[in-house]
Amino acid sequence: xxxxxxxxxxxxxxxxxxxxxxxxxxxxxxxxxxxxxxxxxxxxxxxxxxxxxxxxxxxxxxxxxxxxxxxxxxxxxxxxxxxxxxxxxxxxxxxxxxxxxxxxxxxxxxxxxxxxxxxxxxxxxxxxxxxxxxxxxxxxxxxxxxxxxxxxxxxxxxxxxxxxxxxxxxxxxxxxxxxxxxxxxxxxxxxxxxxxxxxxxxxxxxxxxxxxxxxxxxxxxxxxxxxxxxxxxxxxxxxxxxxxxxxxxxxxxxxxxxxxxxxxxxxxxxxxxxxxxxxxxxxxxxxxxxxxxxxxxxxxxxxxxxxxxxxxxxxxxxxxxxxxxxxxxxxxxxxxxxxxxxxxxxxxxxxxxxxxxxxxxxxxxxxxxxxxxxxxxxxxxxxxxxxxxxxxxxxxxxxxxxxxxxxxxxxxxxxxxxxxxxxxxxxxxxxxxxxxxxxxxxxxxxxxxxxxxxxxxxxxxxxxxxxxxxxxxxxxxxxxxxxxxxxxxxxxxxxxxxxxxxxxxxxxxxxxxxxxxxxxxxxxxxxxxxxxxxxxxxxxxxxxxxxxxxxxxxxxxxxxxxxxxxxxxxxxxxxxxxxxxxxxxxxxxxxxx
Amino acid sequence: xxxxxxxxxxxxxxxxxxxxxxxxxxxxxxxxxxxxxxxxxxxxxxxxxxxxxxxxxxxxxxxxxxxxxxxxxxxxxxxxxxxxxxxxxxxxxxxxxxxxxxxxxxxxxxxxxxxxxxxxxxxxxxxxxxxxxxxxxxxxxxxxxxxxxxxxxxxxxxxxxxxxxxxxxxxxxxxxxxxxxxxxxxxxxxxxxxxxxxxxxxxxxxxxxxxxxxx
Ligand code: HEM
Ligand SMILES: [Cu+2]
Numbered sequence: 074x075x076x077x078x079x080x081x082x083x084x085x086x087x088x089x090x091x092x093x094x095x096x097x098x099x100x101x102x103x104x105x106x107x108x109x110x111x112x113x114x115x116x117x118x119x120x121x122x123x124x125x126x127x128x129x130x131x132x133x134x135x136x137x138x139x140x141x142x143x144x145x146x147x148x149x150x151x152x153x154x155x156x157x158x159x160x161x162x163x164x165x166x167x168x169x170x171x172x173x174x175x176x177x178x179x180x181x182x183x184x185x186x187x188x189x190x191x192x193x194x195x196x197x198x199x200x201x202x203x204x205x206x207x208x209x210x211x212x213x214x215x216x217x218x219x220x221x222x223x224x225x226x227x228x229x230x231x232x233x234x235x236x237x238x239x240x241x242x243x244x245x246x247x248x249x250x251x252x253x254x255x256x257x258x259x260x261x262x263x264x265x266x267x268x269x270x271x272x273x274x275x276x277x278x279x280x281x282x283x284x285x286x287x288x289x290x291x292x293x294x295x296x297x298x299x300x301x302x303x304x305x306x307x308x309x310x311x312x313x314x315x316x317x318x319x320x321x322x323x324x325x326x327x328x329x330x331x332x333x334x335x336x337x338x339x340x341x342x343x344x345x346x347x348x349x350x351x352x353x354x355x356x357x358x359x360x361x362x363x364x365x366x367x368x369x370x371x372x373x374x375x376x377x378x379x380x381x382x383x384x385x386x387x388x389x390x391x392x393x394x395x396x397x398x399x400x401x402x403x404x405x406x407x408x409x410x411x412x413x414x415x416x417x418x419x420x421x422x423x424x425x426x427x428x429x430x431x432x433x434x435x436x437x438x439x440x441x442x443x444x445x446x447x448x449x450x451x452x453x454x455x456x457x458x459x460x461x462x463x464x465x466x467x468x469x470x471x472x473x474x475x476x477x478x479x480x481x482x483x484x485x486x487x488x489x490x491x492x493x494x495x496x497x498x499x500x501x502x503x504x505x506x507x508x509x510x511x512x513x514x515x516x517x518x519x520x521x522x523x524x525x526x527x528x529x530x531x532x533x534x535x536x537x538x539x540x541x542x543x544x545x546x547x548x549x550x551x552x553x554x555x556x557x558x559x560x561x562x563x564x565x566x567x568x569x570x571x572x573x574x575x576x577x578x579x580x581x582x583x584x585x586x587x588x589x590x591x592x593x594x595x596x597x598x599x600x601x602x603x604x605x606x607x608x609x610x611x612x613x614x615x616x617x618x619x620x621x622x623x624x625x626x627x628x629x630x631x632x633x634x635x636x637x638x639x640x641x642x643x644x645x646x647x648x649x650x651x652x653x654x655x656x657x658x659x660x661x662x663x664x665x666x
Numbered sequence: 667x668x669x670x671x672x673x674x675x676x677x678x679x680x681x682x683x684x685x686x687x688x689x690x691x692x693x694x695x696x697x698x699x700x701x702x703x704x705x706x707x708x709x710x711x712x713x714x715x716x717x718x719x720x721x722x723x724x725x726x727x728x729x730x731x732x733x734x735x736x737x738x739x740x741x742x743x744x745x746x747x748x749x750x751x752x753x754x755x756x757x758x759x760x761x762x763x764x765x766x767x768x769x770x771x772x773x774x775x776x777x778x779x780x781x782x783x784x785x786x787x788x789x790x791x792x793x794x795x796x797x798x799x800x801x802x803x804x805x806x807x808x809x810x811x812x813x814x815x816x817x818x819x820x821x822x823x824x825x826x827x828x829x830x831x832x833x834x835x836x837x838x839x840x841x842x843x844x845x846x847x848x849x850x851x852x853x854x855x856x857x858x859x860x861x862x863x864x865x866x867x868x869x870x871x872x873x874x875x876x877x878x879x880x881x
Contacts, residue, residue, distance in 0.1 A: 267713055272706075317822070350731065
């Protein structure tokens with residue numbers, strides 16, 4: 074009983090003209106690349122800001138030539154003021170967490186490969202997909218605008234704790250229009266991410282090719298799917314929180330600002346708000362957000378390792394179930410960021426338990442990786458090196474999480490560099506290693522050209538050693554009591570730590586410089602790299618059945634049919650030791666290794 | 667994971683390209699895109715619910731946080747608006763009946779049900795106008811957005827809901843346009859709109875209870 078008519082053959086027509094092909098494209102592959110490019114701009118901007126901060130921390134009296142042109146007030150004569158240090162810190166954190174760690178592993182690679190890996194022609198809602206990218210892009214522009222207003226960027230950090238973030242210009246530079254731009258930008262970002270998550274979920278549920286059951290989806294597809302479920306809930310909470318923040322700032326409401334607050338000798342015209350409310354709403358988003366950053370990377374790394382080991386993991390299913398339980402538990406632990414916020418100590422304990430519980434699935438995943446790697450004959454290319462690097466970072470950063478999860482220890486560690494070390498390792502660097510691995514692995518598919526392996530390996534070793542040199546000492550600094558979010562340690566009890574800080578700064582400058590090798594490799598290979606075959610790594614999943622780069626409708630006029638679990642490696646197939654998902658042939662040999 | 671997994675048997679790879687096969691594929695593709703609009707709307711409802719859960723838990727925390735929580739008498743027009751919105755749900759169902767039930771809809775009456783759809787749209791508009799009247803009434807009593815935490819939450823919740831209703835009316839308007847233009851209507855997009863539209867009524871009922879008991 075359906076009204077039918079002549080239906081269009083394709084989700085959307087082949088694009089015509091430069092503008093529709095490359096700018097306002099509906100093609101999920103172009104949109105994925107756009108997200109990647111945006112993340113690339115954001116990550117280099119963010120890195121540059123971190124250079125400025127590290128430089129200032131150890132050479133506070135050496136002017137940085139030209140910086141006064143970025144902000145006359147914030148960096149008079151090229152010297153960063155304490156307030157401007159906090160502005161740089163805020164922008165660094167916001168760019169990295171939102172525009173890099175959310176965009177690159179999830180939105181960029183998810184957009185590009187999720188539809189192909191499930192055998193779909195495009196996302197379920199291509200128009201929404203285009204809108205989510207351009208919304209995100211707008212959010213980026215709004216955020217960056219903060220650098221160019223007289224007030225400068227806000228100083229309240231990426232977590233924008235109220236009441237500092239809510240009271241307005243009285244409280245310091247950047248808190249008038251800078252903070253407004255921040256809140257508006259994040260609200261727009263939420264809208265874009267919600268649209269994106271909706272698209273991912275609908276696509277995975279409805280557009281899987283024939284034979285592609287849920288359990289036949291590659292692990293990274295699963296990771297993107299689970300991540301989009303997490304993102305849907307997380308951003309649906311951050312958006313209302315930002316709206317309330319904007320209202321407090323611009324409409325005179327008192328959601329987050331308490332009574333009788335005096336700032337710079339001004340009694341604030343607000344009453345009865347709850348600063349803790351902001352923290353609850355923010356961390357209800359914020360903790361799941363860290364898994365939005367890490368789960369896609371974990372999925373990508375599993376996908377790559379299986380391919381370069383040429384054998385399945387001990388159990389892909391257990392990894393998927395563990396990811397699901399991480400997603401579920403991630404909604405019960407937000408209070409571990411608030412042990413020191415003055416909330417009821419009993420709730421501190423209540424948040425400590427699920428936090429320790431969440432380490433169980435995380436450990437299971439890690440053990441599966443390590444157990445599968447044991448004795449495996451790994452192909453050592455840039456992609457697998459970065460995948461191994463990911464595991465290393467994830468473990469190193471995860472271990473410090475066990476300490477932070479206990480309120481009694483966290484009371485000491487909370488305000489120190491220990492936390493900074495923890496989250497840079499486990500979230501920042503680990504997720505970026507996932508992105509690097511994915512780039513080396515899939516670049517050929519995405520552009521039709523292979524990346525240079527030698528440069529890739531040099532890039533890996535410099536980055537791997539460099540990040541350990543930067544972030545391991547952070548833990549030590551934290552244990553000694555070095556507080557975070559301060560612009561200077563020269564004239565107080567932390568003076569003796571200066572040599573270590575200098576070491577970190579030099580490591581940061583060098584590791585950052587090494588990223589230009591990657592950038593060069595990216596640009597050079599895009600034009601001059603050797604031509605990529607369709608299946609350079611002898612992979613089994615559907616992205617390797619299409620040309621490199623795939624045509625606009627992915628599978629041309631055919632629709633793939635899936636016959637197998639995703640990872641048929643170590644078997645005797647007609648093409649080698651693997652059987653592709655869309656090949657009807659049966660495996661005859663057993664598992665090798 | 668076992669590598670010798672039983673495979674789908676007897677499915678020839680879809681490589682042969684005959685006109686018939688192409689048509690079959692086209693239909694399969696279009697119907698799965700419409701499927702997606704169906705699950706898309708449920709996912710959207712899930713996210714919207716979560717947002718309103720966030721707003722309401724903020725309300726609870728804010729109420730407990732300090733002593734400036736007062737009482738606010740809801741404008742009576744809200745109850746009339748409730749009736750209007752539920753009537754709009756009913757007329758939507760009547761349009762479904764007119765379009766899909768008991769009639770050969772590929773016949774001359776391709777425009778059937780557009781009257782009910784238009785009425786639904788009008789009732790939706792009436793609801794939003796009614797909410798607007800409620801805001802006017804409150805502000806004439808000197809209760810603005812920033813006056814008290816109660817009035818803040820009143821405006822935030824009702825405006826957020828009204829915006830979502832307007833979103834639903836866009837989808838409705840699109841259905842009406844298709845209907846009046848005599849274009850074929852896809853069952854699934856109709857269903858998706860109806861799910862969303864009824865959700866708006868349910869969400870409003872929930873909000874009314876919250877406003878009534880908490881403000
Ligand atoms: C082994 C599991 C983990 C445990 C038990 C854990 C525990 C914690 C705790 C208790 C804190 C709060 C510390 C404080 O502020 O005083 C924290 C902070 C943080 N964690 Fe984790 N964590 C774990 C894994 C992760 C992962 C996988 C990520 C990211 C992918 C992550 C990212 C962060 C971030 C970003 C912060 C600090 C945010 C800020 O204050 O600016 N953590 N972690
Ligand atoms: Cu956390």
